[in-house]
Each structure stands twice: as structure tokens, then as C-alpha cells.
Amino acid sequence: MPKILKTMLTVSNLSVQFGKRVLFDEVNTLFTKGNCYGIIGANGAGKSTFLKILSGEIDPTSGNVSLEKGKRMSVLSQDHFAFDDYPILETVLMGNKPLFKLKKQLDEIYAKPDFSEEDGVKAGELGVTFEEMGGWTAESEAANLLSSVGIKKDLHHILMKDLDGKAKVRVLLAQALFGNPDVLIMDEPTNDLDFETISWLEGFLANYDNTVIVVSHDRHFLDAVCTNISDIDFGKMNQYSGNYSFWYESSQLAAKQRAQQNKKAEDKKKELEEFIRRFSANVAKSKQATSRKKMISKLNISDIKPSNRRYPAIIFEQEREAGNQILHVEELSKSVDDEVLFKNIHINLTKGDKVVLLSKNSQAATAFYEIILGNATADSGEYKWGVTTTQTYLPLDNSDFFKNELSLVEWLRQFAQTKEEKEEVHLRGFLGKMIFSGEEALKQCNVLSGGEKVRCMLSKMMMSRANVLLIDQPTNHLDLESIQAFNNALTKYKGTLIFSTHDHEFAQTVANRIIEITPNGVIDRYMTFDEYLENPKIKELRNKMYA
Numbered sequence: 001m002p003k004i005l006k007t008m009l010t011v012s013n014l015s016v017q018f019g020k021r022v023l024f025d026e027v028n029t030l031f032t033k034g035n036c037y038g039i040i041g042a043n044g045a046g047k048s049t050f051l052k053i054l055s056g057e058i059d060p061t062s063g064n065v066s067l068e069k070g071k072r073m074s075v076l077s078q079d080h081f082a083f084d085d086y087p088i089l090e091t092v093l094m095g096n097k098p099l100f101k102l103k104k105q106l107d108e109i110y111a112k113p114d115f116s117e118e119d120g121v122k123a124g125e126l127g128v129t130f131e132e133m134g135g136w137t138a139e140s141e142a143a144n145l146l147s148s149v150g151i152k153k154d155l156h157h158i159l160m161k162d163l164d165g166k167a168k169v170r171v172l173l174a175q176a177l178f179g180n181p182d183v184l185i186m187d188e189p190t191n192d193l194d195f196e197t198i199s200w201l202e203g204f205l206a207n208y209d210n211t212v213i214v215v216s217h218d219r220h221f222l223d224a225v226c227t228n229i230s231d232i233d234f235g236k237m238n239q240y241s242g243n244y245s246f247w248y249e250s251s252q253l254a255a256k257q258r259a260q261q262n263k264k265a266e267d268k269k270k271e272l273e274e275f276i277r278r279f280s281a282n283v284a285k286s287k288q289a290t291s292r293k294k295m296i297s298k299l300n301i302s303d304i305k306p307s308n309r310r311y312p313a314i315i316f317e318q319e320r321e322a323g324n325q326i327l328h329v330e331e332l333s334k335s336v337d338d339e340v341l342f343k344n345i346h347i348n349l350t351k352g353d354k355v356v357l358l359s360k361n362s363q364a365a366t367a368f369y370e371i372i373l374g375n376a377t378a379d380s381g382e383y384k385w386g387v388t389t390t391q392t393y394l395p396l397d398n399s400d401f402f403k404n405e406l407s408l409v410e411w412l413r414q415f416a417q418t419k420e421e422k423e424e425v426h427l428r429g430f431l432g433k434m435i436f437s438g439e440e441a442l443k444q445c446n447v448l449s450g451g452e453k454v455r456c457m458l459s460k461m462m463m464s465r466a467n468v469l470l471i472d473q474p475t476n477h478l479d480l481e482s483i484q485a486f487n488n489a490l491t492k493y494k495g496t497l498i499f500s501t502h503d504h505e506f507a508q509t510v511a512n513r514i515i516e517i518t519p520n521g522v523i524d525r526y527m528t529f530d531e532y533l534e535n536p537k538i539k540e541l542r543n544k545m546y547a
């Protein structure tokens with residue numbers, strides 16, 4: 001018997017426009033109970049804007065969003081630092097805003113030194129509502145939820161800022177889940193997470209019963225959790241059932257068929273049917289047949305449209321080649337609080353090395369870059385750059401670069417070195433290559449989307465024509481087309497490169513040398529990433545180095 005799916009959220013005639021740029025043009029769509037929707041689209045297509053409209057953070061130009069009566073929506077906070085000064089348990093309680101506000105009011109009344117009869121009446125009234133909202137059991141529920149996401153009891157009262165990034169995300173997820181929201185909204189939840197935590201999140205969401213709406217550029221993640229894909233393109237939003245791979249392959253097929261004008265309609269139909277049959281069989285065979293996957297029922301591609309994605313032109317050139325001395329690091333050590341990020345690190349970089357920098361601690365690589373660039377200090381040890389080297393850096397957190405109202409042209413001009421480079425035509429040419437053409441090059445840099453900010457940072461890096469590149473998480477925020485263009489640019493680059501990434505493909509295709517920085521020194525090998533991961537001797541050594 002077919003399941004009757006209940007509508008949770010309705011979007012009607014939604015239009016959004018910034019200046020001349022139309023992001024959404026009369027979009028109508030539904031989100032139903034129990035499904036997990038992956039929102040996809042190029043950088044700057046409007047995904048984050050769409051989520052902000054759903055959650056009421058910003059208003060659309062016209063149209064509306066309605067949540068079913070009596071239902072609650074919650075948002076996974078993207079800002080990992082927003083709750084730093086709050087204890088963990090309280091952070092979770094804040095997830096149910098009306099309840100948290102009421103609790104604060106009650107606490108304030110009871111804390112009054114001159115508690116009056118009037119206060120007593122007021123407290124009594126508020127207490128009734130508090131009880132109705134399940135206020136008295138809230139703390140124990142929050143504690144249970146924390147335990148279920150793997151945060152142990154002895155941590156519940158410490159401050160958020162004392163947790164490492166991965167644990168923080170778990171607390172923020174508990175906050176979003178607190179009070180069992182009917183609709184859970186998440187914007188790029190896998191950014192900054194390591195493989196292990198991502199796979200934990202995939203398992204969690206695949207078995208979560210309520211409606212989930214999630215933006216992500218991570219193919220593996222989308223495939224693991226989504227029952228539906230909503231593609232934002234050309235100001236419209238098209239919804240399809242099936243996971244990401246299904247959407248991707250069928251849109252490739254649609255594009256191919258569109259180009260084959262001479263092929264008979266009948267043959268095309270056959271090809272489509274065969275494709276769907278093969279795909280459905282694969283889904284059914286898949287080991288992770290979770291409760292969600294079983295809901296992927298009717299796959300239909302007759303109305304899938306070929307997508308409109310563009311590749312930025314990323315090319316890194318060197319002003320002049322470096323000499324043979326690149327970077328020498330000796331006895332370098334760094335700890336944060338009581339944790340050793342790395343200790344006694346020795347590295348000698350050779351010209352043309354393409355190093356993937358690994359560590360089990362996600363903060364270690366970032367700390368290493370910041371130290372060798374002179375932005376932070378080491379606890380001990382030294383480093384020395386070759387006199388002919390010039391460095392350019394893609395930091396993990398680029399927010400400081402965009403806290404002003406410069407237009408993109410003015411923004412990029414800050415980094416121009418020669419008179420010629422400072423000229424408008426030249427800057428516009430650069431921006432055009434990074435797909436900011438025409439009017440787009442004149443918008444303010446503080447309204448840029450996550451991926452657009454990274455594209456600007458890449459323009460800045462290209463302009464520096466440095467002979468050493470340092471790159472912390474190249475794939476964060478970028479869409480697949482940009483990732484591919486970036487990946488190719490780094491393979492072709494003739495200078496020296498150090499990067500750290502959670503993207504396996506990136507590491508495998510770019511690196512010729514692997515350096516792992518650990519609390520007990522370095523492991524340093526000239527080989528591919530796969531060879532490094534598979535080598536049994538190295539496996540053993542890695543276990544020892546982190547013990």
C-alpha cells in the first residue's frame with residue numbers, strides 16, 4: 001500500500017531578487033514528513049538564502065513559506081563559535097527558544113531579593129505554562145540527548161569553548177534536535193568535520209524520522225542521507241526523488257540525449273528505462289538499506305533537466321621560480337591547553353614537492369600553517385623559508401577578509417602589486433575568470449556566499465604569483481565544478497605546495513609526498529596518498545605515533 005505522505009512545509013510563489021539578480025522566480029515546492037531533502041546548486045545559486053527564508057531569518061521579495069500548524073522547525077547553527085561562553089547543557093536547552101526564554105524569566109523572578117506577593121502570582125502563572133511545555137524534565141532530556149550524540153556526562157557543565165571542533169558540532173546538533181523538531185534545517189554540516197564524524201552524522205540522519213532539509217556539496221554525504229534532491233538552477237527549484245548519484249547520472253544522461261537530435265525517441269525512452277532499472281537494482285542491493293533508503297520509491301527522470309554549471313578558470317603561475325632552499329623546519333612543537341598538537345617536527349621541503357599534510361587532530365595542520373607564516377608562535381623550535389620563496393595562503397577561516405563593504409573590484413585591488421594590475425580592466429578580467437562577470441563584479445564583498453568568498457580568495461592567490469602555496473582544506477564551501485578546476489590547477493602548478501584536505505580524491509591526485517605531524521614527531525614519505533594509507537608498516541607506525 002502506498003504511504004500517504006504528510007506535507008510539513010509549503011513554499012508558494014517565492015521570489016527573491018537582489019538588485020537585478022533574480023535568485024528565485026516564483027518557486028513552488030513542498031517538503032513532506034519523513035523525507036530528507038538535499039538542496040544542491042552552484043556556489044551563489046541561493047541555497048543558504050533559501051534556508052534563511054525557510055527559517056524566517058530573512059524575508060523574500062514576494063511569496064511565502066508556511067509550516068503546518070503546531071509544528072516546530074529548528075536550525076543547526078553554522079557558527080561553531082556562537083555559544084563559546086555557555087555551558088554545554090545550557091547550549092542544548094537554548095535549542096527550544098520559547099522554553100529557554102520562559103526558564104530565564106522564572107529564574108530571574110526567583111532570584112529577586114525583594115520577592116513580592118505580585119512576583120509570586122506571576123511566577124505561578126509562568127510555572128503553569130512551563131510545566132505544559134515540559135519544562136521540568138527539560139534538563140534530563142537534554143542530558144540524555146547529549147549522551148546519545150556521544151558527549152559524556154562529565155562534560156555537560158564545561159564551556160563550549162573548551163571542546164574541540166568535532167565535539168562542538170555534536171553539541172550543536174543536540175541543540176538543533178532538542179525538543180524533537182518536526183523539521184531540521186542544516187547548511188553544509190560536514191564542513192570542518194573529519195571522516196569519522198561525518199560518517200557518524202550520516203548514520204544519525206539516515207535513521208532520523210522527521211523531515212530534514214540539508215544543503216551540502218559533499219556527494220558521499222548526500223548519497224548516504226537523501227531521499228530527494230532539490231536542485232536550484234536558473235532561479236527555479238526542481239525536486240526529484242532519489243539520491244544524489246541518481247540525480248547526477250540522470251542529468252548527465254538527459255544532457256547527452258538532448259544533444260543526440262537524430263536518435264529516435266523510442267530508443268531514448270528505452271535507454272532511460274534501462275538506466276532506471278539498473279539504478280534501482282543498485283539501490284536495493286546497497287548494504288546501507290536504512291529506513292530512509294527504503295523510501296526511495298518511484299524513480300522518474302522524464303523531467304530531469306540538464307544542469308547549468310560553470311567552471312572557474314583557476315591557474316597558478318609563479319612570478320619567478322624559487323631556488324633550491326624552500327622551507328626548513330626543526331624541532332617545532334605546539335600544544336593548545338593540555339593537548340599536544342605536534343611535537344619535534346622536522347621537515348625539509350624540496351622544490352616542486354606537493355605535500356599533503358596529515359594529522360589525526362584537525363587543529364594541528366591549521367596551527368602549523370599559522371606558525372610557519374608568522375601569524376602564531378610555536379612553543380619551541382624553528383623554521384626558515386628560503387630567501388627566494390614567496391608564499392600565498394588559503395586559510396580555513398577567511399571571514400576577516402570580508403568584514404567590509406568594498407565592491408569585489410576594490411576588494412581585489414587591495415592585493416594588486418603593479419600599476420597595471422590595479423587597473424579596472426585587469427581586475428575585472430581576473431574576476432570574470434572566477435565567474436563574477438558584469439554587475440556581479442560590483443557587488444559588496446560582505447554579501448558573498450561561502451563558495452564565492454573562496455573564489456575571491458583564489459583570485460587573490462593567483463594574483464600573488466607566489467612560488468609556494470599553502471592550502472588549508474581546499475574543498476570547503478566549493479561546488480563540484482570549482483573543486484575540479486582547483487584540483488586540476490594544483491596538479492599543473494610547477495611550484496611547491498603544502499595542503500591539507502578531507503577529500504580523498506584531491507589528496508590522491510595532487511600529492512607526491514605525505515607528511516603526517518603527530519604528538520611524537522613526523523612520518524614523511526614520498527608516495528601517493530593511497531599507498532600511504534594501505535601500507536601495513538605505516539599503519540603500524542601511525543598507531544605508535546599517536547599512542
Ligand SMILES: Nc1ncnc2c1ncn2[C@@H]1O[C@H](COP(=O)(O)OP(=O)(O)OP(=O)(O)O)[C@@H](O)[C@H]1O
Nearest residue numbers: 018043044045046047048049447448449450451452
Ligand atoms: N544582500 C545581498 N545583496 C546582494 N546580493 C546578495 C545579498 N545576499 C546574498 N547575495 C547574493 O546572492 C547569491 C546567493 O547567495 P547564497 O549565500 O544563498 O548562495 P549559496 O547557494 O548558499 O552558495 P554557496 O554554495 O557558495 O554557499 C550570491 O551570489 C550572493 O552574493
Ligand SMILES: [Mg+2]
Nearest residue numbers: 047048449450
Ligand atoms: Mg551557502
